[in-house]
Amino acid sequence: MPKQSVIPDKWEKTVLLQQNRKINKFIPETKKLDYEALQNMLKKHKMVYIKPSIGGGGVGIMKINKLKKKNSKQYKLQKILNKKYFVTYDGLFNSIQSVTSKKEYIIQKGIYLCKYQDRLMDLRIMVQENLKKEWEVTGLAARISGANKIVTNVNSGGVTVDFDTMLNHFFTNADKTRFLEMLHTISLETAKQLQKSYPNLKEIGVDIGLDRKMYPWILEVNTKPDPRVFFRDKRTIEKVVRYGRSYGRKYNLKPKYEHEKKFARKLGKM
Ligand SMILES: Nc1ncnc2c1ncn2[C@@H]1O[C@H](COP(=O)(O)OP(=O)(O)O)[C@@H](O)[C@H]1O
C-alpha cells in the first residue's frame, strides 16, 4: 500500500487551495509573516491571527486586535491567556518576533467566530477516501473553546458539543439542509484540490470557522486528522476507523481527556 500523503505546511496548503476558484472565497486572506506583511494586514483587518506554519493543537497561536483610535494603546496581542498592549507597531512587531523568529509563521485575517454556549465555536469536517475510492464526508463535529481561550482545539481546553443540537440552535430546517450542502461541497472540493498535487492523499480534516453571519471560512486543513473529536457518535467513529483501516491508517484511539473517556467507555472496543 503506498504511504498516504501528509502536507504539514499551512502556507503550502493555503497556496494550493487559493488556486481553486470554488474554494478561494472561503479562505481568509493569508500572508507569510514579516514586518511589512503584518503592517499591511493590520491596515486592512481589525483582527488577525498568527500561527506557526507547521504545528497543531493550537500551540503558538496569537491574536492581534487593532484598538480604537481614541485609546493610547494601538494594539492588543493575545497568546493562550496572557494579553499585552502596544503603543506602536514596532513595539508590537518586536514582541512577536522574539517568539516567531525561529520558525515560519503565517498571518490570517481574523474571523469573528460565532459563539455557542458563550464560547468561540468552529467545526471539524472529516473527508476520507471510501471503499469505492471516492471522496466522502464521514464526520462532522463542532468544538467550543475553553473559557477565555482564543482557539477551540481540544488540546487547548476545547470540547466537542452535539452537532445536531448545535445546528438546531442556529438554523431552521430549510437553512440547515443548505448549510450542510455547503459544508460538504467546500470540504470535498478541498480534498480534490489538494489531491491534484498529492495523489496519495486519503483523508483530511477541515477546520471551518463560522462568522456571525454563519459564513464558512476554512481556517486550516489537517492531513493527519485526529479522529477522537468524533467519539460522541459511535456510527461516525466506526466509519472513520473502517475507512482509515482500508488505506492503512492506524489511529490513536486512546482517550486523552475526561470528556473523551466518558464517550470512549460507551464505544467499547474498536
Ligand atoms: N483566522 C482565524 N480567525 C479566528 N480564529 C482562528 C483563526 N485561525 C485559527 N483560529 C482558531 O484557532 C484554532 C487553531 O487554529 P488552526 O489554524 O486550526 O491551527 P492548529 O494547527 O494549531 O489547529 C482554530 O480551530 C480556531 O479556533
Ligand SMILES: [Mg+2]
Ligand atoms: Mg486546527
